[in-house]
Amino acid sequence: MNAITVVDENWAIGKDGGLLAHLPGDLKYYKEKTLGNVIVVGRKTLESFPGGKPLPGRTNIVLTANPHFEAERCIVCRSKDEVLAKLQAFDGQEVFIAGGAAVYQQFLDDCDAFYVTKIDAGFAADRYFPNLDALGYQVRWESPAQEENGIRYRFLKYRRP
Numbered sequence: 001m002n003a004i005t006v007v008d009e010n011w012a013i014g015k016d017g018g019l020l021a022h023l024p025g026d027l028k029y030y031k032e033k034t035l036g037n038v039i040v041v042g043r044k045t046l047e048s049f050p051g052g053k054p055l056p057g058r059t060n061i062v063l064t065a066n067p068h069f070e071a072e073r074c075i076v077c078r079s080k081d082e083v084l085a086k087l088q089a090f091d092g093q094e095v096f097i098a099g100g101a102a103v104y105q106q107f108l109d110d111c112d113a114f115y116v117t118k119i120d121a122g123f124a125a126d127r128y129f130p131n132l133d134a135l136g137y138q139v140r141w142e143s144p145a146q147e148e149n150g151i152r153y154r155f156l157k158y159r160r161p
């Protein structure tokens with residue numbers, strides 16, 4: 001299982017229900033990695049997608065504790081165990097834990113590979129990804145620096161220690 005995220009230099013991922021920066025190159029990278037595969041998101045992250053709709057061309061699994069919650073073109077799960085059970089039907093497809101903070105934290109130990117886009121700047125934020133550097137995770141691959149809208153960032157791939 002994989003996780004995919006974009007973080008700032010403090011491992012922040014979001015503020016006020018949205019992302020920290022608009023990086024078209026990162027959105028393209030995210031699409032390349034996840035298209036045709038499975039993403040697992042929390043209910044709040046689903047609501048942050050354009051129009052509050054699932055991302056097209058991917059299986060969208062959404063976590064909520066609300067028994068009445070329904071979302072078109074999504075598989076709705078009420079617990080982590082239900083997600084893990086549903087994922088058995090997608091053997092052969094890549095699975096990406098795709099946020100937000102609550103979901104990344106719960107699935108951290110289930111992931112082997114972490115696709116981390118790291119921004120070389122700090123933003124005001126209210127949601128964070130676990131600090132993989134502090135946890136001793138290893139960078140296995142790193143792209144050259146990119147720059148968009150005056151923001152420098154790199155694509156990194158981490159593995160668990």
Ligand SMILES: NC(=O)c1ccc[n+]([C@@H]2O[C@H](COP(=O)([O-])OP(=O)(O)OC[C@H]3O[C@@H](n4cnc5c(N)ncnc54)[C@H](OP(=O)(O)O)[C@@H]3O)[C@@H](O)[C@H]2O)c1
Pocket residue numbers: 004005006007012013014015016017018019020041042043044045046048063064065066069077078079080098099100101102103104106127
């Ligand atoms: N930078 C990035 O890569 C990235 C990626 C994704 C999201 N984000 C940002 O992160 C923020 C949203 O993240 P968040 O942490 O606030 O929310 P979230 O993780 O997207 O959603 C939290 C909700 O998920 C449901 N949930 C989580 N675990 C559950 C479980 N075990 N069982 C049942 N339901 C569960 C609950 O929904 P109910 O309340 O409905 O019960 C919970 O309130 C936004 O700012 C977004 O832009 C950033």
